[in-house]
Structure formats: structure tokens, C-alpha cells
Amino acid sequence: MLSPFVRPSRRDFLQIGSIPLLGLGLSTSHLRASSTQNEIKAKSCILIWLDGGPSHLEMFDPKPNAPREVRGPFQSISTSIPGYTVSEVMPNLARIADKICVVRSVTSPLGEHNIANHYLLTGYQPTPALAYPSFGSVVSHVRHSESHLPAYMALNEYRSTAGAGFLDSKHEPFLVPRDPKTNTLSPKDLAFYPGLNEARLRRRKEFLETLDRQERQLDSDRSSASSTTAIDQAYRMTLNQETRRAFQLEDESPQTHTRYGDRLLGQCCLLARRLVERNVSFINIHNNDWDTHADLVLRLKEGYAGAKVGVGLIPTLDQAVSALIEDLEARGLLDSTLVVAMGEFGRTPKINSTGGRDHWPRVFSVMMAGGGLKKGYVHGSSDRTGESPLDSPVTPADLACTIYHLLGISAETTLTTSDGRPIRVNQSGHIIRELIA
């Protein structure tokens, strides 16, 4: 159904446990969050989603002393954390390791893409009964946004599991897609339709407001002044230079562009930083092609056959993410911005016959930085061949619980499904205290 002029309803906050039974779980209002707001360490979060499952062995958890078929094609190098080594393909992240956290002992039972990415993106193992909301949608639901931009934005594309799940569709991310013609990011329909201009849009707005005057009057009588309708937000985003400026990467200096890299992921990270500066709460960057069943060297390092300078997945990530972290830090934003880079699982310890690695959820690595985390800390480890966690195993639910905690959202916060089931933001996870500064 089209409901073009929906006004985002005021979020109701109910306290848990006031009157135990009256109305509990039977609320007819579908979207009530009873929330215990914690201290917000991370005002914003940038999730760099490495879709397909990045290899822990070629990145944050190399095994230089393992047999060749486990060790893989790359050497390892030392980092700015004494005693911690990473793959040689990410020299920049090695250099700034003292600014980040690495969890090397994430473990999950799910080794198929769709169910695994649901687990990592929502903190819930999937069930056929319910689609759970992802981090960004929960943040959008729980928080009062102060930005003139949407609270949850997705860059490039996003998995449906990174969507609103059982929450209202207004908590779906606002997508800034890739323009396939130019391979750049451009928000759809933000620029004027050809022939339309500010004067004409204002005229259209005036005509429409005259036509809808009764509804508008009713709307403004009924709800608080702070909430705006979607069309008002759309007018504002179209008419407001400042909004459009958020997406104008050409405003950045050539040095900055060089630092982030000109490939799509670099642009995504640069745009994400600009959005954080404009108080967007959650940004999901979708980075494709990490499902490397074959040709590790070509896919992860070189990018194309015979490349002198690697432009594959890892160098691209290394450049963009290290630039992002350093840039955020230089601007004094890193402490209030959580950066997470992860995919749905790791890769098999043994290289397969086509020179790739297959799905491996039993142990894999996740990189995090900023937003109230320790700096230069490596949590947990995997065994000799990167097959299982050796100590401090962490589940995706723990990871989710920790991310929510840093965002100031308690696991106890209750969401309500459309049929009245109370669902906690996080069910079985524990905060990984060691990560927190």
C-alpha cells in the first residue's frame, strides 16, 4: 500500500515492569520500545559489511608457522601492537593497529550465507517465524534523530537482513546506491527532475498544501511539532543545499581522495565520514565479493591478473578503512564513532583445489575501532590452524550485544512485533567487557 505522507509516529517509551500484567504483550500499538537508555559512547556507527565472508587467515589472523596449505599465499608482517602480526596485504591497518580492536575468536554455527548474515547483522539466529531488525533499524527506532538526514543510511546496496525486519518499514535504511554508469555513489532523486527548479518546487509545494490543507491542519493539531512528514523531509532534502552537500565528495581535497582511494569502497568510507559529521546514526557500507572460493591471490590481492600494485579486495579495504579511522581521529570523531568491519563468517583453514577457501564459521575475525573501545587491543585467538577458537570465544550475539551497548541501547530494550510479541533487542549475548575502554 502506498502511504506517501505518513508522519513518523512519536516513539513511545514505556518503562519495563511498572504494572506486570495489564496490557503486557497485548499492546495494539505495534511499535513500542521500552527502553533503558544507557550512556551513549558511540553517537554514530559505520558498519563495513564484507559480504560473502572475508578470510580471517589472509587478514587479521594469519598462521605463518602452519603448513603451506593452511598458511596460504601471503606472508605476515608485524604491526604497531607488539607481538601481533597481520597479513602483508594490509600494511596500513598494520601501521594503525594501535588504534583498533581485533576479535580473533568469533564463532558461529551457521555456514550458509543467508542465515549467517542474518545472525551477524541482527544478533539473532534466523527463525522462519520472524525477521529480526538489523542494528541500524533498531537505532533508528529507539533513538530520536537530530539529523536532517535519515538516521539509518545504506551505501552501495544492502542485504534484506540489514533491513527493518519486523519493525515498521520507515526504519529501512535510506539507500544511496551506486550509479552503475559512473561507478559513483549518488542518492536517487535528490537532484531536481530536469526542468524543475527551486521556484517550481516551492510552487508545487504551495499547491499541494492548499489541496491537502485539511489533513495538514489535522496532522499538526494532533502530533508534536518535532516530528515531520516524509514529504516535508523530502522537500527539505531537495531544497537544502547543505543536505545535498553531504553527498558532494568533490568538495574533498585531492589528498583526501588519494588517501581513501578512488575505488567504490573508498568513496563509501569518505561519504560515511561526511554523514557522521552530519549526525547520521548508523551507516551500513556494503562491500561485495568476499566469497572467495577460488583464486585467493587474484581476488584478495591483485584485483586483475598481473597487477603490479594490488587493487584486490584487501588492499582496497586496507586503504579505505585505515584512511577512515585516521581521518575520524584527526577530526576528533573517532571516540564517538564506532567502526566495525565484518562479514558473515571466515574461510576454511585448508586451501581448496581451486586456490580458494570455502565457508568457515567456527572461528573468524572482526575488526572494530573507536566509539568507546580500547585502542590497540586483540581479543581472543584461534588455534594453530585457524580452525577453532583457542580462548575467549565470542558469538555473533555477544558482538551484537556489545555494539548495542556502545550505541547506548540496552539488550533489555523491548521491541514489539506486529502481533504483539515482546522481543528483546538482544537475547543471548553478553557484553564483551574486555573490549571497552
Added chain:
Amino acid sequence: MMRGGLAFLLYLWFGSLAFASEPISFDYEVLPILTRAGCNSGSCHGAAVGRGGFHLSLWGSNPRDDYAAIVREFEGRRVDVAHPTASLILKKPTGAIDHEGGAILDENSVPWKILHAWIEQGAQRRRNLQLKEIEISWNQQILPATSPITLPLQTRGTLDVTALFLSTESKSINHLVAIQIPDPSSLKFDTTTQQLSALRPGIHTLIVRYCDRIQTLQILTPNTHSPSDTSNVTASNTIDYWLDQRREALRQTAAPLAPEASQLRRVMLDLIGRAPTPQELSDYLTDSNPDKYQINIDRLISSPEYVRFWTYRWTRIFGLRPNSNAPQGLHSFYQWMQAQIADGTAWDQVAREMITATGDTHQQSPAFFMLLANDPRQQAEQFSRWFIGARLECANCHDHPLDRWKQDDYHGLAAVFARIDRKQMVRWLDRGAVTNPRTGLPAIPQLPGGSRFSSSGDVRGELVQWMLEHPDSLFAKTIVNRVWSQFFGRGLVEPVDDMRLTNPATHPQLLESLAESFKSHQYDLQYLIRQVVLSDAYRRQSPATTADSRSDLTYNFGPRKSLPADVLLDLIDDATGSQLPIADASTRDRAVALEDPTTPSSTLDTLGRCVRSETCATPSATSSLTLMLHWINGETLNDRIANDKHWLKTMLQENLPPAEMLERLYIRTLCRSPNPTEQQMFLKSLAQESNSDSSLIWEDLFWALLSSKDFLDNR
């Protein structure tokens, strides 16, 4: 007040005496206390995985397991018969030791004393009592099962609940029942005085829960100031009869009938999925026949457009979508459904043929219906939603918390559909099973409610028989309610497929009566539809917003609804005279004529067409902001307005006087003339911009008309 307080004190006195002497029943006292305190709710220990290592069945539905969990598990620390006060079950809820759920019972309160006495007596589970029924009294009068309570504002009434046991013993259980008020803004119940009061006028619901018994009370709170004004009530139709009755009880007033043009637009959008053309509109308005509304409905229902639109509606309700096992199946099923609508086949027959279908899905037949579910469980859920008005999916993992359905019902029904071979050739197999997670064994096929099938082999015929005849099956009501919701934008029961004791209809007698007449007219859909569209209720003026329409539980106004994406696109195309394709690679056709709802169409995606396979209650994952930006700057609307071959540009060639052009634009989009305010606004704008190209101003007005609520809503 004094008397109530005194009675309560006396009750406490005698009550607590009774606890010490009489044996406390685990099933009938201990568990209800836990339910009342919320211990076994879905967000606490009643969650499927329990809470803090302690799991209870949801709302105490399984006393045997709960007894084991409380008395045996955790090394017996939850109850300590030797030192009752050391029992965790007493210390936790009082907050004496750390409890995540907080302090929910006061030490030495009545419930605490009952729990304490039960432990002191040895924490037994005696099975000497058996509950016959619960009886509800309203101000000391026993309340007949289905009758509503009238409760004016600023008055109070006393609600008492008594349990009758088979042993002929009866007992006040006021302190043991859980009273739930689904909408806390409607009613207030004071658990110490048993007094109920209303917070606002309207139709309210209150649920009384005790053990496995649930009773739902409907509370009517009339408007205080305005006495019912019956000047707009002229009803002859059954629908109006029941609606008027309730409206009078609530002392509310009905809106007058909508203007003729609005009635015509509304009924055409609902029956054939499009608005009247300017010609149709003027023909209708100038027709002086007093029966023209009814005559027009007959004409619409017998048109091919009706067949197309209702084929669209039903195939969308059933979530028709392609299946790679049978590439031609979708088309064959669509054709079959179209034939049923065209022939006016009785709806019990349509349902029977779909549910019992076998054979080649590539022939025109309902066989493809079996492929609309991915697996037997999903098929059981679909069957119960579409045909018996039950949402069974809760019962996949636990007994339905708010309804009578058990886990065995769910898996017993799934076991029936497990025998179906979902391929191009649909066959009944003699093997195939689903596991019942409760037992860990293959589920035994059974009818919902527990009876076994009397036949062997393909038992679906027997299932259909049950569906049509058994009182637990709400087939006729389910279909009636769904059809009602297509016209009124909400069901008499809402959600439409969630009929249960705890979710009563706003107008139970009306639903009953419509279902009866639907049955007695051989499940004739056209008969049902005629009844609805001929009612005054349907023809009244609509309220200011669609939200108002949904919350207008007394039907004081006519319906007002948002349009589905497909209908909306057709409406825009009709208004703009668009020749643009609606799907990404399609021949020119109407959106409601697309057999396959997944036909790629970025336009329909942006407009928020229904893409989920379930019930289409949820639109596609387009945020409303994305849609609004598209509305302003995107090509869907702008291309259609600005195209030289389309209506506006062609019309502007004729250089009509502005007032006449304005009239035409309004009639074309809103089926009405501009009012003076609008006329003034526009002509002023035209005069101010006399230097610029006036066609741009017309374009801007056209855009605004196509974006206005009056255009976008069916009202």
C-alpha cells in the same frame, strides 16, 4: 467505596485463614499467581528459552512441566520445604535477592502467603480438583457469555470472577485471575477493589484469564455529551441494522451519505480497480433514475473489468508467485481463478478445489495452489489463515498463548500437507512426515482441535468437510471478514485472519449474521459484495484521514483507504493518459492485469508494491522518504506529466480558458470541481507568473493534484 474496602479486608482475613487450613492447589492457585504476576509471560520466564535459566510454559499452559521446573530442577533450591522462606520462588519475586525482573510481589501479601503456604504444606501437586468453568459477575449479576457491558464514563462497576469445580465447589478467584486490557488507554481496572472504569468512549475489550480458560468481555462506553442524532439513519440493510444499534448504544452520530461523485469513484475503485472517466462521471451525475446506484453496481459486477480486478485481488491475497518446479503453473492458476470469478463459483467450492487439488499444474487447474507454500508447515499456516481465520504459526514452537490451538494441532495439520508432492505434477504421496518438536517423533496427521481422520489415504477431503462444518472452523466468517476489509479498510475482526476468543469482532452479531447469510446464499461472493456496497455504511462521507477511518470502530464515517501500488499506477496512467510501460520489459497493459506480481517493474517497486510472499500486509521495503523523493524528483510522475503525447500537453494545445482547463483537470483527477479557495489560489498564481511559460504552472498544478490526498486515497 467504604463497603468495597471493608469487603476486601474481610476477604483478606478469611482468605488468609483459608490458606492455612485448606491444601493449596498448584494448578489452580500457585500457577495462576505466577501468571497474574507476569512471571510466565513471553518477555520473562515464559519465553521459549526461559530467562535466567528458569523456564516456565507460556501463561502456565503446561502445569506438569512447570511443576517439575519449580520443584525438581535447580537441585530443589526453588522450593525449600524445610525452610519455606528460603525458597527462591519466594525470595526472587520479592526482590529479597537479586532478581532481573525486579520486585513484583510484596512479602506477606496475599499471593506471597499462598505460595508460602503451598511450600509449607509440602509443595505437592494434588490432582483432586477439576475446573468446570469460570463465571463472571458484573455488579453481582452473573454475566451471560456473549453480552457486552455498558459502562458510561465517570461510573464504576465491580467485576467478580468465580471458579466452578466439578466437585460442585465454587470459589472466588478474584485474587487469582489475570485481567488484561489490550488497550491501556481504554479502561482501568483496580485489582484491589475489583472496580472497572472507562477512560474514554468507545468499544473496549477486557480479557479474563484463569488457567487454560479465557473470557473476553466487550465494554461499551457511550459518548457523554452528544445524544445520538439519528437524522442520517434510514437503514434497511442488515449491515446498517447492526451498525446503527451499536452506534445508538454508544450515542454516536453517523455522517451523511457522501456526494454522488465520491460514491461512484469509491465503488468503482473497489469493484473494478479504476476511477470513473469524466464521461462516465457526467453520465452518472445527470442520470435521474433514483435506482442508478444499484443499477450501476449490477453493471460493474457483470463487467470483464470486475473479473480482472477480483482475480488480481484473490491471487494477491493467496500470494501467487512463480515456482521454478512448474514454470507454467502461475499462468494456469491465474486462468483458473479468473474462470471461477467469471462464473461466480460458490466460494466453498473454490476453496475445496484448491485445498484438495492434484494433477498437472500446467493445465488450467487449481493444482498450483499446492506450490504456493514452500513446505508443509507453511502450508498449514496458510490454510489456517486463509480459511479458518486462525494464526497458527505461534503453535509451531509452543501452544498458542491467546488461542485454543496446541502445538499438536499445528504439526498435525502440517503432517497432512507433508504428503503432498510439490512438483509440476501435484500428487498425494503415502509417505512424507514432519517432526513434532514436542515429542521429537513424526507428527500424527490430525484435524485442528485433535480429532483423528476417519479415512486413510488422501484426507484433504475430510479436512475440507471439517473446515466447512465444524464449529471451531470459522470459514464463512473468515471469508466475510476478508471481503469486508477490502471495502472498509479494516476487518470486523482485525487483523483479518486472526479470529480468536481474545480478539473479538467490533460487531459480533453483524459478523455472525453476514456469515449466516453468506452460507445460506451458497457462499456467493457477489451476493456478499452487493450487501456491502449497498449499505449506507459504505456510502457515507469518509473521514479526514485513512487513520481516522481505521480507528472508526463504529463506522460513523464511510471508508477511506490508501490504494495498493498497482491500482495507484493505473490511476496515474489513466489520469495522465500515459503510454509508458508499467513493467521494465512489458507490453502495454494495466498493472492490475499483471498475472505475476513479481514481474520486474522498478516503478511498482518504488511505489511500494507488495513483494512479500505472506499476506501483503507489508509493503515492499521502500522507506517513505525514498518514495517521497521519487515523487518529487523521480520519473514516475514527472515523465507522465511532462510527456508531449500525454493528456496535459495535448490538452494545452487547445488553449481553453483557464477556468475551463482548471475544471477539466479537477474532474479528471479528483472527480470534482475546484472549490473557490483552490480556484483563487491557482488563478492568482497564473496571473503572477504571466511572463513565464504557463504550461509549467499547469504541470505544477497537475503534479499537486496527483499528489493530493484526495487523489491518492480511495475515499
